Amino acid sequence: MERQVIKVGLLGLGTVGRGVYRILIDNAESIKQRVGIELEVKKILVRSLEKNRGLDLPEGILTSNLGEIVDDPEINIVVEVLGGTNPTLDYVLEALRKGKSVVTANKDMVAEHGERLFAAAQQNNCDLLFEASVAGGIPIIRTLKQSLAANRIQEVFGIINGTTNYMLTKMTQEGSEFDDVLKEAQAQGYAESDPTADVGGFDAARKIAILSSIAFNTRVPLSRVYTEGITKISAEDIAYANELGYVIKLLGIAKSRDEGVEVRVHPTFIPKAHPLAAVGDVFNAVFVRGDAVGDTMFYGRGAGEMPTASAVVADVMDAARDLVRNVPGIIGCTCFEHRPVLEVGQTFSKYYIRLKVSDKPGVLASIALVFGNKEVSLKSVIQKEATGKTAELVLVTHRVQEQNVQDALMDIKQLSSVIEVANVIRVEGEE
Amino acid sequence: MERQVIKVGLLGLGTVGRGVYRILIDNAESIKQRVGIELEVKKILVRSLEKNRGLDLPEGILTSNLGEIVDDPEINIVVEVLGGTNPTLDYVLEALRKGKSVVTANKDMVAEHGERLFAAAQQNNCDLLFEASVAGGIPIIRTLKQSLAANRIQEVFGIINGTTNYMLTKMTQEGSEFDDVLKEAQAQGYAESDPTADVGGFDAARKIAILSSIAFNTRVPLSRVYTEGITKISAEDIAYANELGYVIKLLGIAKSRDEGVEVRVHPTFIPKAHPLAAVGDVFNAVFVRGDAVGDTMFYGRGAGEMPTASAVVADVMDAARDLVRNVPGIIGCTCFEHRPVLEVGQTFSKYYIRLKVSDKPGVLASIALVFGNKEVSLKSVIQKEATGKTAELVLVTHRVQEQNVQDALMDIKQLSSVIEVANVIRVEGEE
Numbered sequence: 001m002e003r004q005v006i007k008v009g010l011l012g013l014g015t016v017g018r019g020v021y022r023i024l025i026d027n028a029e030s031i032k033q034r035v036g037i038e039l040e041v042k043k044i045l046v047r048s049l050e051k052n053r054g055l056d057l058p059e060g061i062l063t064s065n066l067g068e069i070v071d072d073p074e075i076n077i078v079v080e081v082l083g084g085t086n087p088t089l090d091y092v093l094e095a096l097r098k099g100k101s102v103v104t105a106n107k108d109m110v111a112e113h114g115e116r117l118f119a120a121a122q123q124n125n126c127d128l129l130f131e132a133s134v135a136g137g138i139p140i141i142r143t144l145k146q147s148l149a150a151n152r153i154q155e156v157f158g159i160i161n162g163t164t165n166y167m168l169t170k171m172t173q174e175g176s177e178f179d180d181v182l183k184e185a186q187a188q189g190y191a192e193s194d195p196t197a198d199v200g201g202f203d204a205a206r207k208i209a210i211l212s213s214i215a216f217n218t219r220v221p222l223s224r225v226y227t228e229g230i231t232k233i234s235a236e237d238i239a240y241a242n243e244l245g246y247v248i249k250l251l252g253i254a255k256s257r258d259e260g261v262e263v264r265v266h267p268t269f270i271p272k273a274h275p276l277a278a279v280g281d282v283f284n285a286v287f288v289r290g291d292a293v294g295d296t297m298f299y300g301r302g303a304g305e306m307p308t309a310s311a312v313v314a315d316v317m318d319a320a321r322d323l324v325r326n327v328p329g330i331i332g333c334t335c336f337e338h339r340p341v342l343e344v345g346q347t348f349s350k351y352y353i354r355l356k357v358s359d360k361p362g363v364l365a366s367i368a369l370v371f372g373n374k375e376v377s378l379k380s381v382i383q384k385e386a387t388g389k390t391a392e393l394v395l396v397t398h399r400v401q402e403q404n405v406q407d408a409l410m411d412i413k414q415l416s417s418v419i420e421v422a423n424v425i426r427v428e429g430e431e
Numbered sequence: 432m433e434r435q436v437i438k439v440g441l442l443g444l445g446t447v448g449r450g451v452y453r454i455l456i457d458n459a460e461s462i463k464q465r466v467g468i469e470l471e472v473k474k475i476l477v478r479s480l481e482k483n484r485g486l487d488l489p490e491g492i493l494t495s496n497l498g499e500i501v502d503d504p505e506i507n508i509v510v511e512v513l514g515g516t517n518p519t520l521d522y523v524l525e526a527l528r529k530g531k532s533v534v535t536a537n538k539d540m541v542a543e544h545g546e547r548l549f550a551a552a553q554q555n556n557c558d559l560l561f562e563a564s565v566a567g568g569i570p571i572i573r574t575l576k577q578s579l580a581a582n583r584i585q586e587v588f589g590i591i592n593g594t595t596n597y598m599l600t601k602m603t604q605e606g607s608e609f610d611d612v613l614k615e616a617q618a619q620g621y622a623e624s625d626p627t628a629d630v631g632g633f634d635a636a637r638k639i640a641i642l643s644s645i646a647f648n649t650r651v652p653l654s655r656v657y658t659e660g661i662t663k664i665s666a667e668d669i670a671y672a673n674e675l676g677y678v679i680k681l682l683g684i685a686k687s688r689d690e691g692v693e694v695r696v697h698p699t700f701i702p703k704a705h706p707l708a709a710v711g712d713v714f715n716a717v718f719v720r721g722d723a724v725g726d727t728m729f730y731g732r733g734a735g736e737m738p739t740a741s742a743v744v745a746d747v748m749d750a751a752r753d754l755v756r757n758v759p760g761i762i763g764c765t766c767f768e769h770r771p772v773l774e775v776g777q778t779f780s781k782y783y784i785r786l787k788v789s790d791k792p793g794v795l796a797s798i799a800l801v802f803g804n805k806e807v808s809l810k811s812v813i814q815k816e817a818t819g820k821t822a823e824l825v826l827v828t829h830r831v832q833e834q835n836v837q838d839a840l841m842d843i844k845q846l847s848s849v850i851e852v853a854n855v856i857r858v859e860g861e862e
């Protein structure tokens with residue numbers, strides 16, 4: 001091909017968009033040498049042409065008219081960093097229909113509308129790359145699609161939400177309560193004023209839906225991801241975890257089984273010696289187990305202007321390479337299987353169960369009996385006096401099917417000696 | 432292109448070769464779906480046609496004649512898992528000259544003859560892929576070449592030799608001495624009967640030469656890698672490290688500075704809280720710092736039949752994709768800069784220095800004076816009585832240029848009160 005430069009259109013100039021623009025300018029020379037051709041941002045779609053962006057922008061590069069990007073035959077790559085799905089999805093579909101390769105950092109859009117997007121990309125013979133949509137700067141998508149492609153992936157699980165990891169790290173280090181740490185995280189800008197997407201696990205759910213779809217080659221709809229946040233985690237749970245040799249992390253977990261795939265997000269006890277246990281603050285890490293490679297882990301910053309932009313620009317470089325060689329779409333959608341997503345009741349785990357009970361003889365026996373009837377066998381029991389009249393009972397089960405635990409807990413709640421099922425947290429990461 | 436199958440020739444059927452063959456057979460269906468075409472091993476070069484391979488091999492697949500692979504126009508990809516450089520280098524050059532894409536797991540060959548190999552690959556428009564040559568199953572080459580390509584890489588350092596990491600982990604856990612742990616590692620098959628390549632740091636040196644060449648886009652000759660092994664590490668050093676809040680790891684370290692690049696292999700104190708500190712046993716991990724992405728780490732098994740084969744087969748799949756799309760060589764050699772490799776005297780580090788001294792007044796003062804004269808400032812000092820007449824002095828310096836430390840040590844060895852400079856170990860991984 002004869003072209004001297006590949007032109008890029010940017011949709012959005014928020015935090016990540018600014019980072020993308022900066023990298024394309026600051027590292028232009030090394031990018032050119034690696035791709036073999038120059039990359040130039042020709043147009044940037046923004047809502048307001050007046051707003052000060054804190055960037056030294058060429059005259060006329062900003063536009064509020066989508067057509068100036070998608071209808072410009074000179075622009076071959078469209079980078080979507082607007083976020084949200086409305087009107088973003090329409091913009092991206094329009095770009096694909098016009099034959100542009102698309103790079104996106106948008107986990108909501110990919111998780112919710114992946115099928116439509118990949119179909120449009122394939123139909124129009126375009127790249128649709130989305131490394132930045134999961135775990136920011138950690139190159140986990142390309143790793144699953146290419147580097148570990150020789151493996152049948154058995155498990156993918158990890159810390160894929162920085163806000164909650166920051167909060168749980170603080171709670172662990174300081175013994176503080178959820179509400180206090182949330183306020184602190186909000187003050188420091190690590191948590192949004194409406195923190196639901198993070199602390200409710202919904203952000204992580206989108207990411208594990210994307211990761212599991214790629215790892216297991218089957219589309220995992222977001223609606224099928226069992227999701228539980230960290231709002232119920234108390235300082236007591238953190239302290240018990242520590243006493244039992246664990247730390248609590250919010251994990252996205254995906255496992256391949258003969259019957260189908262398990263995909264879930266919930267707070268999890270993991271052993272202190274597990275590589276994920278040492279991943280603190282806002283860092284993310286994804287653990288992958290493949291049939292050939294065994295255990296691997298990928299660690300880095302899961303969000304932020306420059307780490308996310310690093311992933312976006314790497315995708316832009318791949319898309320540009322494919323355009324130079326005239327092979328866009330060389331690695332397309334890999335969801336060529338159709339496997340069932342299992343109900344959470346069908347999953348297997350160990351369980352930490354904390355109960356508030358009356359402090360009188362025979363209570364433990366009656367509880368143990370209920371678990372025994374539901375074939376839930378107990379690995380360890382801690383009993384502590386709470387006040388004079390109540391006691392706290394902490395149980396850890398052996399590996400057992402979730403449905404059995406749920407059934408047992410239904411019965412246990414009926415026992416007159418049980419005041420409250422204070423918390424139930426799954427235990428992962430050990431044999 | 433019209434072909435239905437891409438045929439592969441295997442050079443070698445040792446441990447890794449067997450793993451490659453197994454994955455190509457066992458995961459054939461998913462590999463076909465991911466690449467879009469079937470992969471078939473047509474011929475395998477071996478020395479002995481008679482030896483039992485413990486594999487169910489098709490009649491006639493083995494050959495002891497290289498020509499049956501490199502002269503067969505049906506074979507498009509040659510996988511080199513023979514090891515060594517003689518005659519392997521000639522075989523691989525011959526394959527490239529005949530237009531075959533080559534996948535190799537051979538760190539010796541890539542580190543020592545990379546320039547010739549990449550020139551031959553480029554000339555013949557072939558892929559030359561070598562993910563498995565560094566850190567086995569960890570996809571660090573593709574990560575540096577593609578996923579982090581938007582970054583200027585500032586540092587790459589990591590645990591890239593499993594044998595020494597196993598030994599240092601044992602020494603740390605058990606307080607045992609080097610010689611005892613080496614015998615144990617040899618008995619368990621983790622160390623060779625001649626362990627020099629591993630414990631002398633030479634294996635790690637090859638790998639960091641390859642990694643730094645890719646990270647900094649400049650060819651780093653193996654001869655320019657400063658290399659120090661772990662044979663001098665004693666149980667005492669391990670104990671002092673622990674007391675000071677560190678663990679000892681054999682690291683390959685590469686840093687980019689304005690003046691050039693630093694590339695070295697040596698035992699290193701790293702803080703217990705550093706992500707690399709928790710990487711135990713035979714596991715490898717590579718830490719990468721980029722200007723945009725910040726800190727990242729990649730963890731997994733650095734050797735072994737299946738992890739290494741996982742990396743080889745991923746490369747075979749990439750080569751096959753490129754052949755299907757008729758774009759072999761899409762990501763070629765990236766050494767487009769020519770940067771000096773700095774002398775070890777020009778590097779900067781903190782230093783742990785253990786001295787055996789006479790136990791009499793004024794010794795510390797005289798030693799401190801020498802360091803002061805050479806502008807080496809001390810961060811901490813531990814003094815311990817050894818026997819009645821001698822004492823042990825453990826110093827940790829602030830960050831300082833290596834040459835100053837070496838100069839100071841020359842003078843210190845001359846002091847009558849200094850019996851021995853027992854060990855000097857660099858400290859990395861903290862600001």
